[in-house]
Amino acid sequence: MLTAATPRSPREPVDVVVIGAGVGGAITTMVLAEAGLRVVCLEQGGWIRPTDHPHASPDWEWQRLTRWNTAPNVRRLPADYPIDTDDERTLMWNAVGGSTIVYTATWPRFRPSDFRKGTEHGLAPDWPITYEDLAPYYDVIDQMVGVSGWLGDPAIPPRGPFTCRPLPPGPLGRVVARGFDRLGWHWWPMPCAILSEDFGGRPACNNCGNCQSGCWRGSLNDVSLTIWPRALAAGAELRTHARVERIETDDRGRATGVVYIDLMTGTRHFQAAEVVVVSCNGIGTPRLLLNSASGRFPNGLANSSDQVGRNLMHHVLAIVEIWVDEVLDSHKGIVSAALICEEFAETDIRRGFVNGLTIHIARLNGAGYQALGSHSGNVAPWGPEHHEWFRRHFGHGFCALVVGDDLPRPENRVTLSPDKKDDTGIPAPRIQYRVCENDRRLIRFGIERALDLAQALDAFDTEVNDFVLPGKGYTPPAWHLLGTCRMGASPDDSVVTKWHQSWDVPNLYIIDGSVLVTGGAVNPTSTISALALRAATHLRDRFAEARRATGPIDLDLPG
Structure with missing residues (x-):
């Protein structure tokens, strides 16, 4: 030493x-x-x-x-x-x-x-x-x-132009937008510092879905x-x-x-x-x-x-994973995030806390991640039930990330x-x-809103990862x-x-x-x-x- x-x-x-x-x-x-x-x-x-980067490896x-x-x-x-x-x-x-x-x-x-x-x-x-x-x-x-995105978001002040149009929302974006519309909540394509078109000698995103292993192509x-x-x-x-x-x-x-x-x-x-x-x-x-x-x-x-x-x-966080009957192809495209909901981004003291939250609609990574519980720890069962669970869930789920x-x-x-x-x-x-009581109330409110979204989409399964819930076992x-x-x-x-x-x-x-x-x-x-x-x-x-x-x-x- x-x-x-x-x-x-x-x-x-x-x-x-x-x-x-x-x-x-x-x-x-x-x-x-x-x-x-x-x-x-x-x-x-x-x-x-x-x-x-591990993108080309079978064990990525x-x-x-x-x-x-x-x-x-x-x-x-x-x-x-x-x-x-x-x-x-x-x-x-x-x-x-x-x-x-x-x-x-995410930008x-x-x-x-x-x-x-x-x-x-x-x-x-x-x-x-x-x-x-x-x-x-x-x-x-x-x-x-x-930065890719779409101008005109009513939830924020007018801003300068984006470099390129939003990244493809895929079936995930279309289905979840329908749920937000049923609830009457704000939603908008998430601004991302990921290219949907070639720019400055860098290629457009190829939607490989492995953003968190870095982007060896330079699209991100x-x-x-x-x-x-x-x-x-x-x-x-x-x-x-x-x-x-x-x-x-x-x-x-x-x-x-x-x-x-x-x-x-x-x-x-x-x-x-x-x-x-x-x-x-x-x-x-x-x-x-x-x-x-x-x-x-x-x-x-x-x-x-x-x-x-x-x-x-x-940030105080929670992840609510939601599975629906429609095929969402949630292993394809950028991981985070297709949409952002800013319906609850401002303080409203009638909720019992100060500050606000947003809900980010993200994907669930690849087959291995989804079988291992992806973001929520909802691990697929081992044994004879595994294939039935996997056929029912793979490609049908998404993540509602609550960011407080x-x-x-x-x-x-x-x-x-x-x-x-x-x-x-x-x-x-x-x-x-440590998370204080105000922030606990905030994140519980956000979880309830994510579950409202699941109900609006007639979800057949949900799993909540509340990182601040005592005894949950997550860090x-x-x-x-x-x-x-x-x-x-x-x-x-x-x-x-x-x-x-x-x-x-x-x-x-x-x-x-x-x-x-x-x-x-x-x-x-x-x-x-x-x-x-x-x-x-x-x-x-x-x-x-x-x-x-x-x-x-x-x-x-x-x-």
């Missing part, structure tokens, strides 16, 4: 060092490199090659449960680090592209009300920016990565294929297998650079930089800041507010594990996450890692400004999902991407100030 006494080889100073090559790090590196700045990005994983579904698992505690690849928790199962991928390698590219936007929960009900703070501040960046990033927005080529062409340097151990500061409290470990050789290096950008996700970012404690910052870097690691949000807006709570947090470490000796992140899937270094209008209760600049360390920026103040009731990647573009553009335009800043920059400028 390496020790702190291991020699640290210096590297030539650069303008910016970016930590993490996922969405936030990729977009930031691209914007700054295209402006002519000297940018180095450090990523503890490597490149994923097309042949690494088994690989999804093992080496291609979304949870690092299950996968345990060399670039992974352990997660110390019994409360959830973390989705994370350490490689160039980050979790865009294994996500579903809805947050709603205007998501930015003003403090005004709405006071159980979460207002953001220091508005939907209108972010809308232009949503439009730009959508055109950059390619994996930033290793959509953003990183631009960043590298602009002169950015990307160092893979480089695990950052800590961020160093000087006696003025400014960041001077980072210490990282070359995982191929075990050598420690120091990379000096004028500005440090952390883009390690909602778990990795607080872990790094807490591990960068020093005499000047005894509680961790950028943590005078005691908010680093707190307010962890995952969980409250940010300070006791849901990331700290450093007192006993677990990664293989280089860095403490593992310790995660504590909640932490697909979304949000809120642990949130932005705000005051250093008293937030970690960064509305421009993602640390209140405490003026040349330190955090550009990833950890800055989100609230989580919305939809997948967050489009919002994280828009925020990254906005923050990186501001840093680019004011870099001369940022490199010598002694405090927050341009707080009064329009968002």
